[in-house]
Amino acid sequence: MTVKTKNSARLRDEERARLIWLLTTDKAIISTLLGKLTLAEQYDVGTLADDIAEVGVLVAHLPPPDLADTLEALPSDERHALWSLVESARRGNVLLEASENVWDDLIDGMSDQELIDALQYLDIDEQIYLVHHLPRNLTGQLLATLPPDERERVRQVMRYEKNRVGALMEFGVITVRPDVTLQAVQRYLRRLGKMPHNTDKLFVTGRDKTLMGELTLTSILLNDVQSKVSEVMDDDPLTFSPEDIAENAARTFERDNLVSAAVVDASGKLMGRLTVDDIVDVVYEETDSDLRRMGGLSAEEDVFAPVAKAVKTRWAWLAVNLCTAFIASRVIDGFEHTISRLVALASLMPIVAGIGGNTGNQTITMIVRALALQKIQPGNLSFLILREMGVALVNGLVWGGIMGGVTWWLYEDRALGGVMTLAMVLNLLVAALMGVLIPMTMVKLGRDPAVGSSVMITAITDTGGFFIFLGLATLFLL
Amino acid sequence: MTVKTKNSARLRDEERARLIWLLTTDKAIISTLLGKLTLAEQYDVGTLADDIAEVGVLVAHLPPPDLADTLEALPSDERHALWSLVESARRGNVLLEASENVWDDLIDGMSDQELIDALQYLDIDEQIYLVHHLPRNLTGQLLATLPPDERERVRQVMRYEKNRVGALMEFGVITVRPDVTLQAVQRYLRRLGKMPHNTDKLFVTGRDKTLMGELTLTSILLNDVQSKVSEVMDDDPLTFSPEDIAENAARTFERDNLVSAAVVDASGKLMGRLTVDDIVDVVYEETDSDLRRMGGLSAEEDVFAPVAKAVKTRWAWLAVNLCTAFIASRVIDGFEHTISRLVALASLMPIVAGIGGNTGNQTITMIVRALALQKIQPGNLSFLILREMGVALVNGLVWGGIMGGVTWWLYEDRALGGVMTLAMVLNLLVAALMGVLIPMTMVKLGRDPAVGSSVMITAITDTGGFFIFLGLATLFLL
Numbered sequence: 001m002t003v004k005t006k007n008s009a010r011l012r013d014e015e016r017a018r019l020i021w022l023l024t025t026d027k028a029i030i031s032t033l034l035g036k037l038t039l040a041e042q043y044d045v046g047t048l049a050d051d052i053a054e055v056g057v058l059v060a061h062l063p064p065p066d067l068a069d070t071l072e073a074l075p076s077d078e079r080h081a082l083w084s085l086v087e088s089a090r091r092g093n094v095l096l097e098a099s100e101n102v103w104d105d106l107i108d109g110m111s112d113q114e115l116i117d118a119l120q121y122l123d124i125d126e127q128i129y130l131v132h133h134l135p136r137n138l139t140g141q142l143l144a145t146l147p148p149d150e151r152e153r154v155r156q157v158m159r160y161e162k163n164r165v166g167a168l169m170e171f172g173v174i175t176v177r178p179d180v181t182l183q184a185v186q187r188y189l190r191r192l193g194k195m196p197h198n199t200d201k202l203f204v205t206g207r208d209k210t211l212m213g214e215l216t217l218t219s220i221l222l223n224d225v226q227s228k229v230s231e232v233m234d235d236d237p238l239t240f241s242p243e244d245i246a247e248n249a250a251r252t253f254e255r256d257n258l259v260s261a262a263v264v265d266a267s268g269k270l271m272g273r274l275t276v277d278d279i280v281d282v283v284y285e286e287t288d289s290d291l292r293r294m295g296g297l298s299a300e301e302d303v304f305a306p307v308a309k310a311v312k313t314r315w316a317w318l319a320v321n322l323c324t325a326f327i328a329s330r331v332i333d334g335f336e337h338t339i340s341r342l343v344a345l346a347s348l349m350p351i352v353a354g355i356g357g358n359t360g361n362q363t364i365t366m367i368v369r370a371l372a373l374q375k376i377q378p379g380n381l382s383f384l385i386l387r388e389m390g391v392a393l394v395n396g397l398v399w400g401g402i403m404g405g406v407t408w409w410l411y412e413d414r415a416l417g418g419v420m421t422l423a424m425v426l427n428l429l430v431a432a433l434m435g436v437l438i439p440m441t442m443v444k445l446g447r448d449p450a451v452g453s454s455v456m457i458t459a460i461t462d463t464g465g466f467f468i469f470l471g472l473a474t475l476f477l478l
Numbered sequence: 479m480t481v482k483t484k485n486s487a488r489l490r491d492e493e494r495a496r497l498i499w500l501l502t503t504d505k506a507i508i509s510t511l512l513g514k515l516t517l518a519e520q521y522d523v524g525t526l527a528d529d530i531a532e533v534g535v536l537v538a539h540l541p542p543p544d545l546a547d548t549l550e551a552l553p554s555d556e557r558h559a560l561w562s563l564v565e566s567a568r569r570g571n572v573l574l575e576a577s578e579n580v581w582d583d584l585i586d587g588m589s590d591q592e593l594i595d596a597l598q599y600l601d602i603d604e605q606i607y608l609v610h611h612l613p614r615n616l617t618g619q620l621l622a623t624l625p626p627d628e629r630e631r632v633r634q635v636m637r638y639e640k641n642r643v644g645a646l647m648e649f650g651v652i653t654v655r656p657d658v659t660l661q662a663v664q665r666y667l668r669r670l671g672k673m674p675h676n677t678d679k680l681f682v683t684g685r686d687k688t689l690m691g692e693l694t695l696t697s698i699l700l701n702d703v704q705s706k707v708s709e710v711m712d713d714d715p716l717t718f719s720p721e722d723i724a725e726n727a728a729r730t731f732e733r734d735n736l737v738s739a740a741v742v743d744a745s746g747k748l749m750g751r752l753t754v755d756d757i758v759d760v761v762y763e764e765t766d767s768d769l770r771r772m773g774g775l776s777a778e779e780d781v782f783a784p785v786a787k788a789v790k791t792r793w794a795w796l797a798v799n800l801c802t803a804f805i806a807s808r809v810i811d812g813f814e815h816t817i818s819r820l821v822a823l824a825s826l827m828p829i830v831a832g833i834g835g836n837t838g839n840q841t842i843t844m845i846v847r848a849l850a851l852q853k854i855q856p857g858n859l860s861f862l863i864l865r866e867m868g869v870a871l872v873n874g875l876v877w878g879g880i881m882g883g884v885t886w887w888l889y890e891d892r893a894l895g896g897v898m899t900l901a902m903v904l905n906l907l908v909a910a911l912m913g914v915l916i917p918m919t920m921v922k923l924g925r926d927p928a929v930g931s932s933v934m935i936t937a938i939t940d941t942g943g944f945f946i947f948l949g950l951a952t953l954f955l956l
Contacts, residue, residue: 007714007715007716007717008716008717008718008719009716009717009718009719009722009726009727009730010719010722012716012730013726013730013852016852017855020855020857020858021855021856021857023857024855024858024861025857063733063734065732065733065734065735066733069729069733069851069852069853072851072853073848073852073853073854073855073858074858075858075861075865097733186699189699189700190699190701190702192700193700194700195696195699195700197735198735198737199696200676200678200695200737217678217695217696217699218673218677218695220699221664221667221668221673221698221699222667222668222670222671222672222673223668224668236485237485238485238486238487238490239485239486239487240487241486241488244488248487248491249487251547252487252490252491253758254543254755254758254759254762255541255543255544256541256543257543257675257676257753257755259676259678259737259754275735276737276754276758277732277735279758280731280732280754280757280758280761281732283758283761283762283765284732284761284765287761287765287766287768287769288765288847288851290765290769291765291768291769291772291843291847292843292844294769303844303845303847303848303853303854303862304853304858304861304862304865306865307865307868307869307872310865310869311869311872311873314840314869314873315873315876317836317840318833318836318837318873318877319877321832321833321836322833322877322880322881324832325828325829325832325833326829326881326884328828328829328832329826329828329829330825332824332825332828333825336821336822336824336825339817339821339824340818340821343814343817343818343824345824346810346814346817346821346823346824346827347807347808347810347811347814348807349824350803350806350807350810350828350831350940350944351800351803351806351807353828354799354802354803354806354936354940355796355799355800355803357936358795358796358799358933359796361932362792362795365769365770366781367781369766369769369770369781370551370781373547373550373766374491374494374547374551375547375550375551375781376551376781377498377499377502377551378499379498379499379501379502379503380498380502380551380552380553380782383502383553383782384781384782387553387782387784387785387788390785391785391788391789391792394785394789395789395792395793395796398793399796399800402800403800403804406804454839455836458832458835462828462832466828
């Protein structure tokens with residue numbers, strides 16, 4: 001007799017960890033699963049067979065989202081081995097839950113037909129999403145599987161960019177008429193027999209599909225069954241347009257604690273709905289890619305991608321960084337004469353540059369986040385610049401003063417100490433000013449302020465720091 | 479006659495922007511609102527009165543979450559002026575939706591009694607949350623407002639740390655018995671007259687409060703009214719423990735597309751529930767603070783805090799940074815003799831350090847994110863280290879080779895070019911190795927891997943880069 005295991009979040013975490021452990025610690029499991037070795041060739045057949053059986057049980061037991069996360073946590077071979085164990089009926093769902101970084105790996109062993117077959121188990125909007133974004137062109141084949149009247153809708157949705165509400169919306173909505181009773185609604189629902197996932201409300205529409213209101217499941221249950229829909233519906237619901245930016249929609253969901261919301265076209269006709277599960281995905285992706293882009297890391301880099309792919313995704317930012325470092329190096333080279341007369345400058349200059357880089361990165365991180373959270377509006381820009389300059393001035397005087405004192409004491413040179421303090425104050429001011437101006441300018445130009453902002457500010461504070469410090473030294477110390 | 483405005487997400491965004499614009503562009507509005515000027519003292523009374531009236535209309539129209547966001551996007555004076563317009567009945571909700579960064583500002587003009595009064599409009603779990611985390615000790619006063627039997631529960635919840643499920647859970651749950659019919663459940667709900675927000679399911683419990691299953695609203699509506707609860711309930715629902723980490727719970731919500739879930743104690747008794755709106759907040763806060771901490775920015779820093787406060791929240795990391803820069807400076811100083819013989823080294827050394835810092839930051843960002851997303855398990859650590867070292871080796875050979883060539887050409891010194899290439903390869907390897915090891919070690923030590931990881935890796939690649947480059951130069955070029 002087995003004890004019934006409780007389905008707790010912690011148990012699932014443990015199962016995923018166990019699966020990863022099994023797949024990554026014994027190469028023989030992978031070789032066997034990938035068909036490179038037969039079971040008979042193994043020296044320790046008993047344990048291996050047990051382990052492989054356990055892998056099979058775990059794969060069968062874990063739901064698609066957990067499998068997707070497990071796949072993301074595996075190197076390429078192990079990923080293929082695990083994928084080979086996922087049955088076709090679940091592959092569509094796993095693909096949907098997996099991040100784009102691993103799509104390449106997962107689909108490269110599947111034929112177009114196998115992929116289209118795997119998609120058949122998904123809702124139509126999910127199929128469209130995958131077909132539209134998978135790194136393989138399957139649009140034609142998907143359209144061929146659809147009834148002709150659906151094709152136009154699919155083409156329409158495919159027009160929206162990935163970061164728009166239109167690309168995220170689901171078609172699965174239940175609509176009711178305003179003039180029926182709640183009892184009739186309940187009868188209708190029981191006849192339908194099921195509701196799309198995360199249905200917390202029905203949409204009330206007129207004959208021409210115009211959205212007239214929303215009827216929550218709660219209000220169906222709480223009100224008298226003889227009430228008319230129009231009496232208990234919310235007649236001024238919050239709606240989205242398919243052109244709205246997905247990230248902004250996510251903030252609205254967070255603000256209003258929404259579970260689902262209607263998407264309507266410009267004339268007020270119901271097109272579909274957004275649900276909170278898609279929104280949570282948007283939030284994770286958005287903040288994750290902000291973090292990556294600020295550090296000059298490609299949004300697509302997969303932590304388990306092979307070396308060749310990682311080199312390819314990173315080379316551009318490295319090249320940019322090398323160019324900026326080279327420029328800084330040329331600035332120093334211009335002061336070769338100064339340095340040769342006072343070698344101490346060579347050991348002090350990285351302090352000026354480093355402290356500027358630190359402050360610049362603090363400022364720019366804060367501004368990029370504030371922009372993402374829509375906290376910065378035209379009215380408060382000048383306040384921000386003045387505030388950051390003020391912080392930089394205070395820090396420059398305090399820490400620059402300390403470093404100036406230390407320099408004076410170390411090199412017994414008061415003028416050198418003074419140059420140190422002045423250079424630190426000036427470079428901190430540059431860092432603060434540019435830390436606000438760079439992201440704001442990029443927004444003005446319609447660019448993403450997070451992209452490589454850290455690389456840019458470091459370039460400026462390095463070059464600026466060297467120039468200011470060595471320039472002041474040339475003026476005052478020679 | 480006015481046209482009825484549609485309640486779209488975009489309209490609300492515009493209203494928030496307009497409110498911020500009004501409050502930040504005309505100082506006279508703020509002065510009048512804060513009572514520093516009377517309307518009569520104004521030179522342009524007509525416009526001002528109109529603007530103030532518009533501010534009032536916007537404040538009355540915007541819901542609490544939008545007001546919270548607006549407050550976060552304002553400097554201190556403007557924040558106080560706006561807060562003074564928010565009526566007491568809505569202040570609790572606004573506080574709840576506002577981030578901790580602005581709590582200080584908002585409550586500093588309110589007496590303890592005013593605060594407790596404002597809290598009375600909230601659910602008990604929301605009151606506890608605020609009282610527990612507001613920067614003022616109100617626990618005693620809150621307990622005094624509660625019936626004695628609630629006090630024990632409050633004390634119990636206050637034991638959980640902020641990042642635990644126990645601190646996030648809500649008490650507002652509807653429970654039903656397994657042996658009643660759906661019709662009885664519907665009658666019961668109608669008698670209750672309302673449900674807690676984001677109720678998508680009821681909890682089925684036995685007499686001792688043991689959770690036996692979950693009954694979704696959907697299943698109440700879809701099944702025959704004569705069905706017993708026990709026949710249609712989910713008898714193996716996913717549950718959380720109050721000790722679970724909130725961030726992990728958020729991943730589970732994302733994986734399973736949950737709207738709410740039960741929190742049960744070790745003996746399986748229902749304690750409360752988690753809802754997706756709290757989870758979305760957790761996700762935003764988590765990724766936001768990851769971003770801030772990596773850059774050595776305090777999680778509490780408010781983009782509109784006054785200069786003095788910003789200086790205080792940032793000084794620690796600046797001091798750390800200054801110390802590490804000072805150490806790097808001492809390393810260079812140790813090679814003063816080498817530099818004085820070959821001044822070109824002074825201009826080349828920042829390139830070696832900079833490229834190492836870039837690669838180290840890329841690696842560490844990726845590892846910290848992968849750790850947060852639970853993608854790294856003991857089984858795949860060695861793969862990761864080897865992969866990062868492989869990427870560093872390739873990049874080092876390619877870019878180090880190029881820079882070596884450029885150096886050779888610029889200074890017409892082949893040996894100097896060779897030292898450049900070798901130093902870049904070695905420093906990139908150091909950066910990659912430490913980029914993996916630093917966060918992994920911090921996790922082993924039970925620390926947050928994001929805290930200051932960027933500052934640490936930069937310190938290592940700077941010091942390491944200078945030491946490697948100048949050391950090699952001393953060995954081979956003198």
